[in-house]
Amino acid sequence: MPSLKRIFSIAHIFVVANFLGKGCCDDVCPHGVTNITREISGEFVYPSSGTYGANETKCWRIEVPKPYVGIGIIYHRFEIEECLDCECDTFSATDSYEDLRDGKCGRYSPDYLNYYNRLQGTMSTLEELDGQNVYLRLKTDDSIHHSGIKISFIIKSDSPDSGQQTFLNVSSGQISTPKFGSKNYPANFDWEWYLLASEGHQIEIKFESFELEQSEQCQNDYLEIREAYYQDPNLSEEIQGVFGAVLARPMCGTDSPREIHSAGNMVWVHFHSDSNDTTTYKGFKATFTSSESRTLSISYASSLVILVSLIIVTAI
Ligand SMILES: *[C@@H]1O[C@H](CO)[C@@H](O)[C@H](O)[C@H]1NC(C)=O
Ligand SMILES: *[C@@H]1O[C@H](CO)[C@@H](O)[C@H](O)[C@H]1NC(C)=O
Ligand SMILES: *[C@@H]1O[C@H](CO)[C@@H](O)[C@H](O)[C@H]1NC(C)=O
Ligand SMILES: *[C@@H]1O[C@H](CO)[C@@H](O)[C@H](O)[C@H]1NC(C)=O
Ligand SMILES: *[C@@H]1O[C@H](CO)[C@@H](O)[C@H](O)[C@H]1NC(C)=O
Numbered sequence: 001m002p003s004l005k006r007i008f009s010i011a012h013i014f015v016v017a018n019f020l021g022k023g024c025c026d027d028v029c030p031h032g033v034t035n036i037t038r039e040i041s042g043e044f045v046y047p048s049s050g051t052y053g054a055n056e057t058k059c060w061r062i063e064v065p066k067p068y069v070g071i072g073i074i075y076h077r078f079e080i081e082e083c084l085d086c087e088c089d090t091f092s093a094t095d096s097y098e099d100l101r102d103g104k105c106g107r108y109s110p111d112y113l114n115y116y117n118r119l120q121g122t123m124s125t126l127e128e129l130d131g132q133n134v135y136l137r138l139k140t141d142d143s144i145h146h147s148g149i150k151i152s153f154i155i156k157s158d159s160p161d162s163g164q165q166t167f168l169n170v171s172s173g174q175i176s177t178p179k180f181g182s183k184n185y186p187a188n189f190d191w192e193w194y195l196l197a198s199e200g201h202q203i204e205i206k207f208e209s210f211e212l213e214q215s216e217q218c219q220n221d222y223l224e225i226r227e228a229y230y231q232d233p234n235l236s237e238e239i240q241g242v243f244g245a246v247l248a249r250p251m252c253g254t255d256s257p258r259e260i261h262s263a264g265n266m267v268w269v270h271f272h273s274d275s276n277d278t279t280t281y282k283g284f285k286a287t288f289t290s291s292e293s294r295t296l297s298i299s300y301a302s303s304l305v306i307l308v309s310l311i312i313v314t315a316i
Helices: 097-101 110-120 300-304
Strands: 034-036 041-046 057-063 070-080 090-094 106-108 127-130 133-139 148-156 165-168 172-176 190-196 201-211 222-227 246-251 266-272 283-292
Touching: 070 090, 070 110, 070 133, 090 097, 090 127, 090 148, 097 133, 106 110, 133 148, 165 172, 172 190, 201 266, 266 283
Parallel strands: 034 057, 165 190
Antiparallel strands: 041 148, 057 133, 070 106, 070 127, 070 148, 090 133, 172 283, 190 266, 201 283, 222 246, 222 266
C-alpha cells in the first residue's frame, strides 16, 4: 500500500496516563472511569508490559470534543483469554456506557494483526465509533492472563453529503468560500476540497484571508484540514479525509492559521457553516502549491498507524 504510507508524520508525543479510578461507580465500572481528554489521536496500551492482573475491572472514557463526531480504532494487539460467551476475560470498546457489559475475547497476536491490517489496508480495518464519548473496559477473572490490548485511535471529522466536493489535481491554485470578497459565506455551507499533487510531492497552503464566526470549540462555523487518503488503497476514487492525520484542528474567528504543510500528496480541506444566517462572515481565501518532497521517507512501520502525534496511554 504505497499510497497510505505518506499519510503519516513521524512527530510522536508520548503521554503516560495512570488509571485514576475516579468518576462513577456502579456494577459496570465499580472502580470508576479514567478520562482521556483533549487527545485527538493516540495509542492506547494496557497493560504496558507483562500480563493483566486478576479480578480487574478497568474503564476508560475517550472524550471526543466538538465539532468532531467520533473516533476510529485500529487494533495492534488483542490477547484476551477466550471462554464461552467471554465470561472469563472480556474487552469492550463502545459508544455507549451501558453496552460496556458486552465485550469480546480471543487472541490476535501483534504479528497477526499487523499482517491483517497490512493485507486489508489500514483504513479498511478501522473500527468506527460515533458520538462524543467512547468507552473502553477490560474485565478479568482470576485464572489465565494474557498481554491485553494495544490500539491506536484517531478522532473522526464530520463530512458533508457527497456532491459537496471539489477535486483539484493541480500543482498550484486557490480555494475560497463562495463569492469571497463581495459577500459573506452562506449559512448551511458545508464543502470539502481535495487538493491532490503528484506522487512524491507535498502540499503547502497559505491563508490570505480568514474571518469566520467565533464560537466555543469552533462548533458553529469552522475550517479544518487533514491529510486525505484512499479508503481502499486499490480504488483511487474512494478518497476521504475524515480519519486522515490532522493538519489543522477546526479553526474559527480571525485566528488565521499559519502555513500548513502536508506530509503526503493529498490534502482534505473542510469548511462548515451552521444554519444561523445572522452569523456569517467574510470567509476564507487560501492558495496552495505543491513541491517535491523534502523529507525522504517515512518508515513502513509507521504506515500502520494513523497518527501524527502518538500518545501512549498505559495504566497501572
Ligand atoms: C470523568 O468525566 C466524567 C464526565 O464528565 C466526570 O463525571 C468525572 O468526574 C471525570 N472523572 C475524573 C477523574 O475527572
Ligand atoms: C478473584 O475473585 C474471586 C471471586 O470473587 C475470588 O474467589 C478470588 O480469591 C479472587 N482472586 C484474587 C487473586 O484476587
Ligand atoms: C488490492 O489489490 C491487491 C493486488 O491486486 C490484492 O492482492 C488485494 O487483495 C486488494 N485489496 C483489497 C482490499 O481489495
Ligand atoms: C495528478 O495528475 C497527474 C498527471 O497530471 C498524475 O501523475 C498524478 O498521479 C495525479 N495525482 C493524484 C493524487 O491523483
Ligand atoms: C443566531 O445567532 C445570533 C447571534 O449569536 C443569536 O442571537 C440568534 O439567537 C441565533 N439564531 C438562532 C436561530 O440560533
